[in-house]
Amino acid sequence: MNLHQFRFVQEAARRNLNLTEAAKALHTSQPGVSKAIIELEDELGVDIFARHGKRLKRITEPGQHVLKSIELIMREVGNLKRIGEQFSAQDSGTLSIATTHTQARYVLPLPVAKLREAYPKVNISLHQATPHEVARMVIDEVAEIGMATESLADYPDLVTLPCYEWQHVLVMPSAHPLAQKERIGLDDIAHESLVTYHPSFTGRGKIDQAFAARKLQPRIVLEAIDSDVIKTYVRLGLGIGIVAEMAMRDDPLGDLVVRPLGHLFGQSVARVAFKRGAYLRNFVFKFAELLSDRLNRELISRAMTGHVNDYEL
Numbered sequence: 001m002n003l004h005q006f007r008f009v010q011e012a013a014r015r016n017l018n019l020t021e022a023a024k025a026l027h028t029s030q031p032g033v034s035k036a037i038i039e040l041e042d043e044l045g046v047d048i049f050a051r052h053g054k055r056l057k058r059i060t061e062p063g064q065h066v067l068k069s070i071e072l073i074m075r076e077v078g079n080l081k082r083i084g085e086q087f088s089a090q091d092s093g094t095l096s097i098a099t100t101h102t103q104a105r106y107v108l109p110l111p112v113a114k115l116r117e118a119y120p121k122v123n124i125s126l127h128q129a130t131p132h133e134v135a136r137m138v139i140d141e142v143a144e145i146g147m148a149t150e151s152l153a154d155y156p157d158l159v160t161l162p163c164y165e166w167q168h169v170l171v172m173p174s175a176h177p178l179a180q181k182e183r184i185g186l187d188d189i190a191h192e193s194l195v196t197y198h199p200s201f202t203g204r205g206k207i208d209q210a211f212a213a214r215k216l217q218p219r220i221v222l223e224a225i226d227s228d229v230i231k232t233y234v235r236l237g238l239g240i241g242i243v244a245e246m247a248m249r250d251d252p253l254g255d256l257v258v259r260p261l262g263h264l265f266g267q268s269v270a271r272v273a274f275k276r277g278a279y280l281r282n283f284v285f286k287f288a289e290l291l292s293d294r295l296n297r298e299l300i301s302r303a304m305t306g307h308v309n310d311y312e313l
Helices: 003-014 019-026 030-044 061-089 101-107 109-118 131-139 186-190 204-213 227-235 282-291 297-304
Strands: 049-052 055-059 093-099 122-128 145-148 158-166 168-173 193-197 219-224 240-244 256-260 268-275
Touching: 003 019, 003 030, 003 061, 019 030, 055 061, 093 131, 093 282, 101 109, 101 122, 101 145, 101 227, 109 122, 109 282, 131 145, 131 158, 131 268, 145 282, 158 297, 168 227, 186 204, 193 204, 193 227, 219 227, 227 240, 227 256, 268 282, 282 297
Parallel strands: 093 122, 093 145, 193 219, 193 240
Antiparallel strands: 049 055, 145 268, 158 268, 168 240, 168 256
């Protein structure tokens, strides 16, 4: 048995048993993937996959155990590579970060710049995605660190730590009647035309829950994943916007008025995520420390072994 066979089995499982897609991801041929899997099955004496003709239909019970072992082996192979890179490359290499648009646009620029100052030989690879995709990228080792508000804590294969809290704010033209109020109520905005985030992004779930709890149906006229897009349509008069407070920190405003909405929708928590059991290089620890003064190498190391809870941060 060999690592190529392990990779082929692992990728077939990740691609929903589609060998054509697995072959594309691995830059090889579909017959080559199929042959390698069969050879591993013959060597182990068990069927990893149940088949209908030449098509894989499901993962067998022994196959589930084989996949768990392969996952451990491949994780440690990745760790060995990172250990070698750290001690041979003298803190150079690539830091791959998976995150949402809001984090990438408003939170990460300063930490990324400071990391480059501290580690000038380190390149940054930034992947923008949905929270679910961020989690998958970290689990699949496409990224070493992930950052998002939603979903990350739902994956047992990830170690996630709270980074900072934030609240939503209301954004509206200065001429809007609500701009005269300092404290906005849910009834004030329930019948307004609202421009806000897509349901899977940037704490949108808290907004929906608050309206549902009051049995109110908001008039959401436009949904977006990009805070700048929301602000653009507010400026065009499409409605009033609900955005993350981070999106307004560097906005010149002038024509817009901002009101906090934490009393309506509560506080949201941005989290960082690492793959459980992964070996973290020095500059990964450093980047996490730059993201939040709550995080340090000792705490992260303890969390990676399952000995830190959120309340300790």
